[in-house]
Amino acid sequence: MVGVLRFIDRLIVKASLGLAMALLALMSCVTFYQVVTRFVLERPSQWSEVTARSLMIWMVYLGLVAVLRRGALISIDLVLDMAPALLRKALSLAIAAITLAVLYVMIRYGWLMTMRTSSQSLAGLTDPFTGARISIALVYAAVPVGAALSVVAVIARLAEELVGSAPEESNIEVEV
Template identity: 50%
Template sequence: MLSVLRFLDRLLMGAVMIVAAALLVLASCISMWQVITRFALEDPSTWSEVASRSLIIWMVYLGVAVAIRKGSLMSVEFLYEISRGTGRKLLLAAISGVSLGVLLVMVWMGWEMAHRVRFQSIAGVLDPINGQRISIAWLYAALPIGAALSVVALLTRTAELFVEPDPPAASLREAEPV
């Protein structure tokens, strides 16, 4: 079961990482366009700042899911490192439970906000295909989608940590010199 979960997780998080990286590249290019139009051409682009900010919002919320999956978020690991056996599993369950609760609230509130603003549009940005205004709900959708992906990442990481044996004891004295 865990091997299937890991396989699906690898596919999902790999795709999320690629999309987040592409959004970062695109936001950087658009920001550079904004600088060129503002300072070199002295005719600022009306859409580039909003578009860049929107892409960065999406990139961050997608990137959080990958960071949770890899265990890269900042944490205080002292209690986790000194605990063993059942105590470690209880601590892991408590941390995961609180994190899951926060993420589920983010999914719910993000969905509510995206739904609430669905008739508002993003100022200065038009759909390049049909020239229509773009709903600001697409920006707000980054929150529930990123949080839902983070829930998947959290559950996968927690499942892995529950089945792996305790790592060797680590102490502050064993840390590598800086």
């Protein structure tokens, strides 16, 4: 069971981290374009700022998956490192429960907000193929999607900590 969970977890973490890195590269290009059009050509682009912001939001929520998988939250690391082995497992369980509760709230209310904004569109953006407006719900969807993917990472990390089988691959490596 832990093996299947570990396989699914690796797949989700690598895919989300790889996509987050691609979004960072794309966001950098769009931001560079925005700077050139605004300060060099003195004709600011209408779509680049909104696009860069939207890409950043998706990048952050997809990157959350890898952060939670590694347990790379500084305050939590400090507490776990100072605790004895038995207390460490109890703390890991408590931290995972609190994290899952927060992720549940993010999924629930993120989904509601996505649905609520589905009829609104992003200012300055249209579909280049159809000319239709692009829904702002696509940006809000980053919250429930990132949180749902993070649930798998939190459960996989907790399972490894409780079983005591944290593999060497715990350091997340992504080939791009």
